[in-house]
Amino acid sequence: ETGVTQSPTHLIKTRGQQVTLRCSSQSGHNTVSWYQQALGQGPQFIFQYYREEENGRGNFPPRFSGLQFPNYSSELNVNALELDDSALYLCASSFASGREWGGELFFGEGSRLTVL
């Protein structure tokens, strides 16, 4: 196990609703990234938080937002849910020095979101 925990593990929402997913980083890690994995696809980068600030974003609309807290845990918020938002949402943590970004990511087991 990686020490990265996510909650909830499964949830069902209806179109138009809002959802918050939570992630607890591995101890000692200061960076959190979120990925969306649609069924049968590879994970896609949503955004990354480093020292409580967003410092990288993929091709996702503004209704995808997040937070990183002083204890380096994180939240992913999605507003105005659409059917295509149904996916496995993966949180990953790592330690970044700010100079080198090539380290491995440690992933949680994900939150599976179904939008009806």
Place this chain on the structure above:
Amino acid sequence: AQKVTQAQTEISVVEKEDVTLDCVYETRDTTYYLFWYKQPPSGELVFLIRRNSFDEQNEISGRYSWNFQKSTSSFNFTITASQVVDSAVYFCALSGASGTYKYIFGTGTRLKVLA
């Protein structure tokens, strides 16, 4: 633009057979990193290996081995004497020197090892 291609969608082998999973990547970065991850049914991505663009030395770890060739932009993964526990989806990923942990993943190869 960066891209990772895993052309093999699904592979089935019989236990104890060797199997190679292919990965081809595209990037304009001179410094980049390549990874392999394993995703069992539980969903968690399990780190297997990391390679930087300046290290083309092949690596062996137990039954696993990796062949990195910059000339063909490939980073292939071989499992020797496969076991049922190797059944999973395997992802190849690429990360550039972007100041983020933005990984570009391939679409994955589902490996089924039959007893």
